[in-house]
Amino acid sequence: MPDGVRLQKVLATAGLGSRRSCEILIEAGRVTVDGVLVRELGVRVDPERAVIHVDGMRIQLDTSLITIALNKPLGVVSTMHDPEGRPSLAQFVANRSERLFHVGRLDAETEGLLLLTNDGELANRLAHPSHAVPKTYLAHLDGRVPGSIANRLLKGVQLEDGLAKVDDFRVVDLSPQASLVEIVLHEGRNRIVRRIFDELGFPVERLVRTQIGPIKLGDLRTGHTRVLGQVELGTLMARVGM
DSSP states (O other): OTTSEEHHHHHHHTTSSOHHHHHHHHHTTOEEETTEEEOOTTOEEOTTTOOEEETTEEOOOOTTOOEEEEEEOTTOOSSSOOTTOOOOGGGGGTTOOSOOEEESOOOTTEEEEEEEESOHHHHHHHHSGGGOOOEEEEEEEESOOOTTHHHHHHHOEEETTEEEOOSEEEEEEEOSSEEEEEEEEOOOOTTHHHHHHHHHTOOEEEEEEEEETTEEOTTOOTTOEEEOOHHHHHHHHHHTTO
């Protein structure tokens, strides 16, 4: 489009590096625009309409859209405002002007990774069962789990609302009275992790979500937030087919 913006400028504005380094990306055949490979430097695009991928990863061009990772503390409810006056998510993004909404939920007793965004399409895709985005939890259990528990979890545990299967499971640490385990599952039924281990006879003492799809909690401190960078955001968007 003759009245658009040069592709290398659009990529640089999106945080992919200097304009010259973005030109190198284009010349190397690593950039597609609306599904078409582009190698010429003179191409102009409409940043508001173009769908651009670099190395197969979607680039977010709309600078008004933002996605934030929060390490939700214990006792905070997963809502932007609680009519009962309990601590809510709003306090952690009070300095942001965007109208953010949370993706998924964590019950008040569960800590860890929660995503907040103003990107409606991303939020809808993350929430839709068809994309089955896996979520990883660290669970501190009361009791020493037996070696046979992995098979039981992978085959499925029967709950009152149906069978609950996990995608992956490993024991992180054991003591005579307690277990620390990592569990990965993609379904989002209410309190599903706690209910699974209650059914197995190992009540959850503490539960922390450490990962949503490709996004990791990492060393983000409790009660703190960080804005997802282009690479993180691109891998998340790719995971849900954007």
